[in-house]
Amino acid sequence: MIEFEHMKKISRTSPSKIVFLILDGVGGLPHPETAKTELESARKPNLNRIARDSLCGLIDPISPGITPGSAPGHLAIFGYDPIKYSIGRGIVEALGIDLELKPDDIAARGNFCTVDDRGIITDRRAGRLSTDENVQLCRLLNDIAIDGAEISVLPVKEHRFVLILRGEALSPELTDSDPQQAGLVPKKVEPLSPQAQRTAEIVNNFISQASIQLQNEPSANMVLLRGFSRYPDIPSIPEIYKLRAAAIATYPMYRGLAKVVGMQMLPSGESITEQLNSLHHYYADYDFFFIHFKNTDARGEDGNFRAKVQAIEELDDALPSLLSLDPEVLVITGDHSTPATLAMHSWHPVPFMLRSKWCRSDNVTEFSEQACLAGGMGRFPATEIMPLAMANALKLNKFGA
């Protein structure tokens, strides 16, 4: 991948439009009975038609064998080396609920959880309590006061919240309290550097007080914290690519991520049809659009093969609205695979296609794992997508004399 310093020099503005349609977790594995993946099982005439006109391939978001979290998976697609530009989970969560963070603020991702009378975690998500209950409980925790830091506890969805610490000389270099599995007790937060000693004490103090505040709750009687982090210093998409970039994403985390890389948030309803309506509405105002489709991942994580196939078909049905805009560059891919048979994110490479007038299309006629392997890009790192998209939009000058 070419370095940002070079990209900044060769990128240029132009009237062409680039649309990235990211089908979260779209890659899959064969169903044991049919030997076909979710994509191979779906009726998807529009995706296949686009594949026929596209340059196809299979992307590795990080590298072979490595299962991406959602943040690194998307960062790679947006052109950022996902190892170098890591964004703390706390920050991603905070951005997703439109928090205005100061540079020194420290954010952590919180879970309400259930512990038994010995303090052992029995449910890391407190039965996925309702967002309404979450709001009530956060109000309770916001009463906690600790010397040396201003504390805010903000609800996200279901069992998720964000903890923000604001104050002098705090440090995010802390271990998680969340042991990431039930059957264990929450861990004490430890400083990873001497400067973080005082912050660790503040956080452990907060956890103790929260435990007391929540002790009479039926399920959400404890908190788990992870991903202590500050707002990252990351070069933005407008700065690197000279793009006016916008995101149409309904889930908090993806909105947060898009903000970190300098995209504007566009209002939209939750369905893909409403997302594409938003694209139509704002089409003239931006050069680059990131549309995030969540259902493929959600149904894959549910382990529901049939429902993931339906999510793909639902997406395919909505595509004519997107195609009617005929963007100069259309990229369709995913941030990682989520095979329904595994019911989790996986390491498998993800089908990719890029359609443009100048893409030099290949012989691929289907948008699927096997078919895309034979595409013109073969198997390649996801960080190459942005340069490819820019080139096909004729937004890059040549490199060197």
Added chain:
Amino acid sequence: MIEFEHMKKISRTSPSKIVFLILDGVGGLPHPETAKTELESARKPNLNRIARDSLCGLIDPISPGITPGSAPGHLAIFGYDPIKYSIGRGIVEALGIDLELKPDDIAARGNFCTVDDRGIITDRRAGRLSTDENVQLCRLLNDIAIDGAEISVLPVKEHRFVLILRGEALSPELTDSDPQQAGLVPKKVEPLSPQAQRTAEIVNNFISQASIQLQNEPSANMVLLRGFSRYPDIPSIPEIYKLRAAAIATYPMYRGLAKVVGMQMLPSGESITEQLNSLHHYYADYDFFFIHFKNTDARGEDGNFRAKVQAIEELDDALPSLLSLDPEVLVITGDHSTPATLAMHSWHPVPFMLRSKWCRSDNVTEFSEQACLAGGMGRFPATEIMPLAMANALKLNKFGA
């Protein structure tokens, strides 16, 4: 390739088993009469059956065009950047004969060779003299005493020995005396840094005395030294991957290499059948097994196409014993190519296959150079094998939030 610091964070233990069967030098080139490679010529129903269920590809142990020595070829397969983690030939040889080395000891690989009356090398291996003769000659050389270093000369197999220097302020920064081809005189050992000046003098003194001790030998009348080195500081496989790793290798060098990366040596007879018996015997005790099959390389280096084909068939015949264990992850590949037509290690990429329940197999139905090129991994660096194997064994957590 993901860095070890990240791999350490995401690796986890699990009951699944990973087996690496390394067919030394298995890659080949077409026979001029049949236009088929050694693999394409061999009757190998088991290898082909495994290929059908596997993710296939072609590995570059180092990078295109670069012919790997045995040490870097194996290091790459074990996940080590073979440029960054270079292990001196002397150390590998010393470890292979179970020498206990101190951190400051310097080891060199030695050959007994034949020189004519002008001192010109006529046979770099002294007619591959017998190991018994070698033992006698090493005893002779052990009588050599030089101020400033304790000298040990230890027999390996046939014409090979190890020279160990122990003492204060020695340095391994020395050139080889072995010119690596017949028709030349042995080279003087030169220091590569000022601190190595004294060690160079000690070694040149040793060579002079050895030449006098050996002058009346009919064939082994001189020594050649190369690969001066110290024990490397290399992160171990147990440390990086949390694997209990074991090696079933009968040749000294491969045993030495396996020890350097933290594998336990398992006792075994020399045949592949006996090696697989050892695998059965110790199967419960380890998570990761490295089985080294030497004959493919040995017959390739002999330039004996037919014998290399037979070695592949011998290996294939033994495979049912391995398959009966049904390891969660089975990797079959080689550390480099050794085409019989070239009769030496070569730079050609090596067929690779990985079988697991989660591998997303491709359309490859034969284990061969051409067939594997169309596999799901395409052509890729060998250092990606370990992350892939770990992922398929479900021994990796996801990377990032």
